[in-house]
Amino acid sequence: MQILVTGGAGYIGSHTLVEIYKAGHTAVVVDNLSNSSKESLKRVAELCEVKEFPFYQLDIRDKETLAEMFVNHKFDACIHFAGLKAVGESVEKPWLYYENNINGTLVLIEMLEKHNCKNIIFSSSATVYGEPAEIPITEQCPKGVCTNPYSWTKSMLEQVLMDVQKADKEWNVVLLRYFNPIGAHKSGRIGENPNGIPNNLMPYITQVAIGKREKLNVFGNDYNTADGTGVRDYIHVVDLAKAHVCALQAIEKQCGLGVYNIGTGKGYSVLDVVKTFERVNDLKIPYTIKSRRPGDIAEYYCNPQKAEKELGWKAENDLEDMCRDSWNWQRNNPNGY
Numbered sequence: 001m002q003i004l005v006t007g008g009a010g011y012i013g014s015h016t017l018v019e020i021y022k023a024g025h026t027a028v029v030v031d032n033l034s035n036s037s038k039e040s041l042k043r044v045a046e047l048c049e050v051k052e053f054p055f056y057q058l059d060i061r062d063k064e065t066l067a068e069m070f071v072n073h074k075f076d077a078c079i080h081f082a083g084l085k086a087v088g089e090s091v092e093k094p095w096l097y098y099e100n101n102i103n104g105t106l107v108l109i110e111m112l113e114k115h116n117c118k119n120i121i122f123s124s125s126a127t128v129y130g131e132p133a134e135i136p137i138t139e140q141c142p143k144g145v146c147t148n149p150y151s152w153t154k155s156m157l158e159q160v161l162m163d164v165q166k167a168d169k170e171w172n173v174v175l176l177r178y179f180n181p182i183g184a185h186k187s188g189r190i191g192e193n194p195n196g197i198p199n200n201l202m203p204y205i206t207q208v209a210i211g212k213r214e215k216l217n218v219f220g221n222d223y224n225t226a227d228g229t230g231v232r233d234y235i236h237v238v239d240l241a242k243a244h245v246c247a248l249q250a251i252e253k254q255c256g257l258g259v260y261n262i263g264t265g266k267g268y269s270v271l272d273v274v275k276t277f278e279r280v281n282d283l284k285i286p287y288t289i290k291s292r293r294p295g296d297i298a299e300y301y302c303n304p305q306k307a308e309k310e311l312g313w314k315a316e317n318d319l320e321d322m323c324r325d326s327w328n329w330q331r332n333n334p335n336g337y
């Protein structure tokens with residue numbers, strides 16, 4: 001299949017490009033590089049052993065330039081990663097998040113429809129469950145009240161895409177609700193490249209390990225969990241990337257609407273992650289306990305069986321692999337790309 005990949009220069013997009021090429025598909029990437037650089041695409045091309053692939057530096061909200069790109073290519077499906085993703089920034093600048101994520105997706109849907117490409121895989125997030133009604137979280141669990149504008153954009157866009165599919169059954173829409181992606185490609189050539197001080201746990205740990213940050217702040221040790229620290233379902237980014245390949249197969253079989261949790265189904269605490277990282281990499285990560293981070297939830301992990309049953313997808317890497325590969329990326333690229 002020929003795939004339009006929006007936001008393909010980013011963390012998850014770059015890893016997914018490698019996997020879709022490995023599976024025999026081809027891709028055209030569009031990205032405005034607002035949170036990424038062309039270097040990731042150069043390295044993806046190296047890993048895929050292709051000279052380069054078609055890349056358009058454009059903003060998906062810009063209908064005219066997007067339309068020009070569509071004239072040059074015909075697509076079988078779109079994998080839609082493009083969006084802003086920093087939770088804290090979304091609280092400070094809600095308009096920016098609604099405008100970029102929602103408007104961008106609406107323009108994209110219009111273009112896909114116009115060019116008769118009615119197949120889309122959307123990067124959703126576990127965050128749409130809000131305070132979850134049950135743990136482990138299944139797809140039966142109702143969506144919840146989101147705690148920030150970023151999360152609302154995901155929740156609202158899920159609704160938009162479900163309605164589009166409901167109105168026109170020629171559409172195939174796969175909503176992938178990612179849990180916590182970490183790790184990097186085994187080669188150490190591509191990985192997560194956060195701007196400034198990382199908000200998320202693993203990039204913060206790797207920056208402590210490389211000496212860029214003094215110590216990790218552990219946000220709360222008084223949760224109702226085994227060791228008191230927050231529990232999450234960490235998923236290796238390469239496993240996550242492979243879920244998109246499985247979703248493309250489902251689309252080829254005309255799956256209609258599909259909603260899937262993409263996680264391992266295992267919950268690990270902050271201290272589990274710290275200890276595993278220290279053990280497999282033979283490093284020390286100094287940390288101090290701080291107060292809880294506003295908006296955080298004690299435990300968040302999924303039941304991923306629906307994705308296994310219907311998509312034939314299952315995570316293969318464990319927490320040790322994730323810690324090893326995250327460090328391998330950081331060690332080989334102390335300053336990112």
Ligand code: NAD
Pocket residue numbers: 006007008009010011012013030031032033034035036058059060061080081082083084085100104123124125126178179180181
């Ligand atoms: P990322 O920031 O690395 O990648 C997103 C890419 O989209 C960037 O390269 C950015 O430049 C591009 N982009 C943003 N707005 C654009 C626009 N208007 N036009 C064109 N390009 C635009 O983020 P990521 O971690 O790779 O996440 C990919 C997707 O998955 C995002 O939609 C994100 O919200 C979602 N997601 C991520 C996580 C996570 O923890 N990383 C979890 C759940 C969902």
Ligand code: UD1
Pocket residue numbers: 087088125126127151179180181199200201202204216217218219220229230231232270293294295296
């Ligand atoms: C965060 C976002 C979520 C988003 C997800 C993407 C918040 C409140 N939630 O999820 O909406 O979909 O990223 O991956 O920002 N932790 C520390 N110290 C740190 C960083 C994190 O102790 O410096 C702890 C957190 O309290 C949490 C765990 O580590 O218990 C994971 O945090 P993080 O990586 O930020 O992910 P989430 O909060 O699950």
